[in-house]
Amino acid sequence: MANNTDLPNHLAVLIDADNTPPAIVEGLFEEIAKYGTASVKRIYGDWTKPNLGGWKKVLLDYSIQPVQQFAYTTGKNATDSSLIIDAMDLLYTRDLDGFCLVSSDSDFTRLAARLREAGLTVYGFGEQKTPKPLVAACDKFIYTEILRDDQDDADAGKAAKAAQERTAGNTPPIKFIARVIDDISGEDNFAHLGALGQNLNKRRPEFDTRLYGFKKLSDLLAAQKKHFELRKGENGGLWVRNKGE
Template identity: 65%
Template sequence: MASKPSTPQQQKLLAVLIDADNASAAMVEGLFEEIAKFGVASVKRIYGDWTQPNLGKWKQVLLDHSIQPIQQFAYTRGKNATDSALIIDAMDLLYTRRFDGFCLVSSDSDFTRLAARLREEGLTVYGFGEEKTPAPFVSACDKFIYTEILRADAAQAADEPAGNGDKGKTTAGSVPAEPAKSAAKKKPQKVPVDFIAKIIDDVNDEDGWVELGMLGQSIGKLRPAFDARLYGFKKLSDLIKGQAKRFELQVRGSSATGGEALYVRNRKAGR
């Protein structure tokens, strides 16, 4: 019998589990756009006590994005039964062995152990929560995205005028920085250049260069919540280009892809 053809670039299957008590309906548009970068949202569930009026804003969002609401009554005041229901479902989904990763959407530190347990099984865990999310939960995820970024991105996309497709294009070989327009009023954080410089020193080759993708992976391992958008840039390459006094960039041809790849190294004093 002929074997099933392989699909080397097949997207990862993800289970998206949302804690309605600790997530805002306003960020859902940006949430699923972000999740699409990592894989396919094969399961989309949201947990809460839907008899409560405070969750009323979710109704239209659930319909628009085909999210399955899971009803969980609050049996005892002060006890969060929603968290328990989400955790039980996550473990059930884990043991089906059908998923490559989980997206946990909450700012609640109660999911720290769940994230760690999923990673113990070799699955990738993407966390999504507000900047108030406790550090243990952030660190327990492979990647953590602050939802304030997603809301800002969504607002920017809505406000961006049409016919702007050529903006930001450059001639071949040029690598100018392209700061992101901040739709939120919050001031961007200061770029952690010393931290980035140390990572470059740790993973560079004998000439001091490191491929940008490898740099990003190394940064993410130490700081899961690192995101160029926090510092006012669309992506890591733009952030690096914006720090020309500290870093050098070089464009090289890639034998693996046939395209171009960016390499970065620390700029030496006086160079």
């Protein structure tokens, strides 16, 4: 997104408790705040089961409404159906600008596509094991590993170390970035950094500089001096071009 004026204001946050760890909750809502206001916050699961105990501890703190869904038959996920039905009800009864679907379950792929067909923005949140079709069905997909706040991280030092471990081994997609720069650059071969970020996310909804250990796109590009050249524009904006090496 280029700037805050382009962001949707009212979002519905629908969480699949069966496929989402409670350790992400703080980072999740901090991330959602970048895109708009979480006007609806619901989480779906069978709250009679002990495996959701971690979520029960944080529901009140974040004002998330739990939706009870009993598992009627072994091997069938009734939670998914409940979330999908609610999403469609909200689509037609509430004046929303977008949805945040929090799950790694590919069963929500068609839901994400249907919401986008209705003209709403869809933000997906899931683990890196999330099937590619669900990732591609969203406007933007954020991997929840970068949002985690594990209880074992007793201090900031341990938390930082854990974050580094989660991003270790991830190599920035240099060739992909270079192709996008070529596609959108002007006659001087420079592309505006904001436009580059928008196009990267349009082509790969899951693209996120934090996966490679960088907070900002400019930081990632600056660290790849062999491949990219950054310069400031007359109005203070940043521009980038390929070095072609």
